[in-house]
Amino acid sequence: MKSETLSHFLDQKPLYYKEIDHKRVHDAYAILKPHIKHPKTVHIVGTNGKGSTGRIFAHLAYTNLSVGHYTSPHILKFNERIWLDGADVSDPVLESAHQKLFAVLGKEMSEALSYFEYTTLLAFVVFENCDLMVLEAGLGGEFDATNVCDKELSIITPIGIDHQAFLGETIEEIAATKIRSIQKKVLLAPQVYDAVYDVAEKIAKDKGATLYKTLDVGVGAPRPTRLEQITKDKAWPEYLVDNAFVAMQALALLGIKYDVNDLKSVELFGRFYALRENIRIDVGHNPLAAKAIVKAMSEDTVLIYNSLDDKEYEEVLAILKPKVKRVEIIAIASQRATTLEEIEHALENVRLPYGTFENKMDENENYLVFGSFYVVEAFLKRTCSVGFPIHV
Numbered sequence: 001m002k003s004e005t006l007s008h009f010l011d012q013k014p015l016y017y018k019e020i021d022h023k024r025v026h027d028a029y030a031i032l033k034p035h036i037k038h039p040k041t042v043h044i045v046g047t048n049g050k051g052s053t054g055r056i057f058a059h060l061a062y063t064n065l066s067v068g069h070y071t072s073p074h075i076l077k078f079n080e081r082i083w084l085d086g087a088d089v090s091d092p093v094l095e096s097a098h099q100k101l102f103a104v105l106g107k108e109m110s111e112a113l114s115y116f117e118y119t120t121l122l123a124f125v126v127f128e129n130c131d132l133m134v135l136e137a138g139l140g141g142e143f144d145a146t147n148v149c150d151k152e153l154s155i156i157t158p159i160g161i162d163h164q165a166f167l168g169e170t171i172e173e174i175a176a177t178k179i180r181s182i183q184k185k186v187l188l189a190p191q192v193y194d195a196v197y198d199v200a201e202k203i204a205k206d207k208g209a210t211l212y213k214t215l216d217v218g219v220g221a222p223r224p225t226r227l228e229q230i231t232k233d234k235a236w237p238e239y240l241v242d243n244a245f246v247a248m249q250a251l252a253l254l255g256i257k258y259d260v261n262d263l264k265s266v267e268l269f270g271r272f273y274a275l276r277e278n279i280r281i282d283v284g285h286n287p288l289a290a291k292a293i294v295k296a297m298s299e300d301t302v303l304i305y306n307s308l309d310d311k312e313y314e315e316v317l318a319i320l321k322p323k324v325k326r327v328e329i330i331a332i333a334s335q336r337a338t339t340l341e342e343i344e345h346a347l348e349n350v351r352l353p354y355g356t357f358e359n360k361m362d363e364n365e366n367y368l369v370f371g372s373f374y375v376v377e378a379f380l381k382r383t384c385s386v387g388f389p390i391h392v
Helices: 006-011 022-035 050-061 091-105 107-112 115-126 171-179 194-207 225-233 238-253 260-265 287-294 313-323 340-350 373-385
Strands: 040-045 067-070 082-084 132-136 153-156 185-188 210-213 273-276 279-282 301-305 324-329 354-356 366-370
Touching: 006 091, 006 115, 022 091, 022 107, 022 115, 040 050, 050 067, 050 132, 050 153, 050 238, 050 260, 067 115, 082 115, 091 107, 091 115, 115 132, 153 238, 171 194, 185 194, 185 238, 194 210, 225 238, 225 260, 238 287, 279 373, 287 313, 287 366, 301 313, 301 373, 313 324, 313 340, 324 340, 366 373
Parallel strands: 040 132, 040 153, 067 132, 153 185, 185 210, 279 366, 301 324, 301 366, 324 354
Antiparallel strands: 067 082, 273 279
């Protein structure tokens, strides 16, 4: 049974659902499981830092192993979601995996699966010959499509308040929804909220899982000097250095050999990434991300910003305000975008001067593009379309 091309197939699937059948992806995986090989799996859940922690882990591991890293969403091209041995997966490999998956699942099941469910299983097919598979949860953890398979290790990155409509109103509820995805072994990154530690300890005890806290691994050893040197040369903000340390400790827990010098070649596109010396892009979108970013921002930064309507955008703007000279609002293409009036109202409430982004940038000013994947995507497409000389 042959399907239409992957891009056409996915274009017919809505990106958002008011309700999701959590049983469906398990049924689909049960059909697929006998037809593919299953690499050792690392599962990454949390609110912030999943993408960078996973990519650093995968990048350091693939020197000695074949490694796949599944992340989401993408900024410019779907292939960004499926990274295989150092590069985004090629179109032919994706297409071959799609045809195999569609044939195994059948037309009815393939079409019933959500966009994220189908692409998660697609990654499983792409990665079946790898030694190691790194899966980033999309939303939550316990009921996420990435939680259908067994895992060697779960990494819990910093958990904050986000996606309350799906995950719960309190930090305890959100943390529990994410952490209930663990199995045998879990590494807990440093957390902003103390309640997360309590939730993790209780769930680990209930599941009989071994819980490691990042600061306890290596008997509380300080971050390696070489890590500090390399990340300083790369001008990484503190939160990315923390994420690299978590990734290194996860590798150590699994007994995977790596060379810290390979950090030099890690590319974290969209994570406080310097397009130019004075222009940085970051796909962060919530207060937890803003608190991490503001520490690394230059004084008098011009913030190019917009937000989805379910985010705490006024709180984000208030957190960033001490380093912001002015805000330039950029239009984004999403049915979930906040209205211009609401963004303007929030900016007036926090008393930040603002205007509209007009594709004009001054080499004597510092810029941060921030607010979501949609904001970064809109910025890159607009600046490239007018011939703005930015290398992507």
